[in-house]
Amino acid sequence: MREAATTGSSTHAAINAVWRIEAARIIAAVARLVRDVGVAEELAQDALVAALEHWPVAGVPDNPGAWLVATARNRALDRLRHEKLAAAKHEQIGHELEAQEALIVPDFVDELDAARADGIGDDLLRLIFTACHPVLSTEARVALTLRLLGGLTTAEIARAFLVPEPTVAQRIVRAKRTLTAARVPFELPRGEALAPRLAAVLQVIYLIFNEGYTASAGDDWMRPALCDEALRLGRVLAGLAPGEPEVHGLVALMELQASRAGARVDTRGHPVLLAQQDRTRWDRLLIRRGLAALARAQALGGTLGPYTLQAAIAACHARAATMQDTDWARIVALYDALAQVAPSPVVALNRAVAVSMACGPAEALEIVDALREEASLRQYQWLPSVRGDLLARLERHAEARAEFERAAALAGNARERELLLARAQEMANAADRPA
Structure with a gap:
């Protein structure tokens, strides 16, 4: 049974909502047939246009996602039939089309059973691995993933990353062309090929989350919509790949970090760092x-x-009622383990912060001073920021002020810059006070 016809505006709102939820599944199902994500997206968009034409008159179907999948698949089969007929291989085409048409599921049962019966789960995995293929640049992977799997428009992606819309559009177009030109297969990597490809997928999802958690530029400290998209993608991936520990590790890390979102800004939108956060505002459901x-x-x-090690570090914070109750010695040990599997100057800097809490600022300052020679950290605002904090705790206020000012000059985010300049002013005031 179908709903009564609704007004055009309400129907369009319903279509937009369905598209955001179902876009990835539709594109994935069609890409399995046409083996080209660019063509698959075009056909999915055709189905969306058909919905815009049909649903305001006939009403929104009981299962709108299934309607869009079936419509897009039929368009794909029409395209395949046309292409193969053009090749004049009529008899062979007939057999192939019969096989392809047998794949159409006219009426889905509940979503999970349909996914299992129709291979949708595998199709989504194929789409994730294709959108995050190493042949693409990191920027292209992020844009294409948000477009194909997040259902975001080009304008939404551009706003999220504060780049011109034409730039994002070009990245997406070039990414599709690159995948086609490189003949990237629409398939799941197997065996030894899985680990590096999975690492690329997880990296893209975490990049999206991090840009939402602490925006690299602009006026806002956070962009919650990007955090939400990354969490959604991570949860989908965990459901599709339940045997991969690092997938669950990434989901755990994002859930635990996202639990602090409500406490990371004050009522005026200004940043609140971990030490000053009201932990009663942390989301207990996300922590669980x-x-x-x-x-x-x-x-x-x-x-x-x-990712699992970083999640374990986040769990230490989540379990502690206060900064003082935090098991800093365990966090240092976890950073030691992280440095073994994923060494980087940023990991070393974060470890120094934990050392400062476990062993005092003087010992941590020695570690941070050694990191000042790292070329990759020279434009990283958190290096002078951490150093400024350590110097402040050692009551070397004039030096701390200079470090916070240096950090502010490197910050791309306006809220972050305000925070660092405020710390610099605090140090100036402390330095002016008589001993």
Whole structure:
């Protein structure tokens, strides 16, 4: 039974909502047939246009996602029929089209059963791995993933990353052309090829989350919509690849970090750092979900990967009622383990912060001073920021002020810059006070 016809505006709102939820599934199902994500997206868009024409008159179907999938697949089969007929291989085409048409599921049952019966789960995995293929640049992977799997428009992606819309559009177009030109197969990597490809997928999702969690530029400290998209993608991937510990590790890390979102800004939108956050405002549901995902990652066994280790660090914070109650010694040990599997200057800097809490600022300052020679950290605002904090705790206020000013000059985010300049002013005031 179909709903009564609705007004045009309400129907269009329903279509937009369905598209955001179902876009990835539709594109994935069609890409399995046409083996080209660019063509698959065009055909999915054709189905969307058909919905815009048909639903305001006939009403929104009981299962709108299934309607869009079936419509897009029929368009794909029409295209394949035309292409193969043009090749004049009529008899062979007939057999192939019969096989392809047998794949159409006219009426889906519940979403999960349909996904299993129709291979949609595998199709989504194929789409994720294709959109995050190493042949693409990191920027292209992020844009294409948000477009194909997040259902975001080009304008929405451009706003999220504060870049011109034509730039994002070009990245997406070039990414599709690159995948086609490189003949990237629409398939799941197997065996030894899986680990590096999975790492690329997880990197893209975490990049999206991090840009939402602490915006690299602009006026806002956070962009919650990007965090939400990354969490959604991570949860989908965890459901599709339940045996991969690092997938659960990444979900755990994002859930635990996202739990602090409400406490990371004050009523005026100004940043609130971890030490000053009101932990009663942390989202206990997200913490429970994060701890459960971490437990799943650890239960799968093997050497803990970088996302699971970072999630374990976040769990130490989540379990502590105050900064003082935090198990800093365990966090230092976890950073030591992280430095073994994913060494980087940023990991070393974060470890220094934990050392400062476990052993005092003087010992941590020695570590940070050694990191000042790292070329990759020369434009990284958190290096002078951390150094300024350590100097402040050692009551070397004039030096701390200079470090906070240096950090502010490097900050691309306006809120972040305000925070660092405020710290610099605090140090100036402290330096002016008589001893």
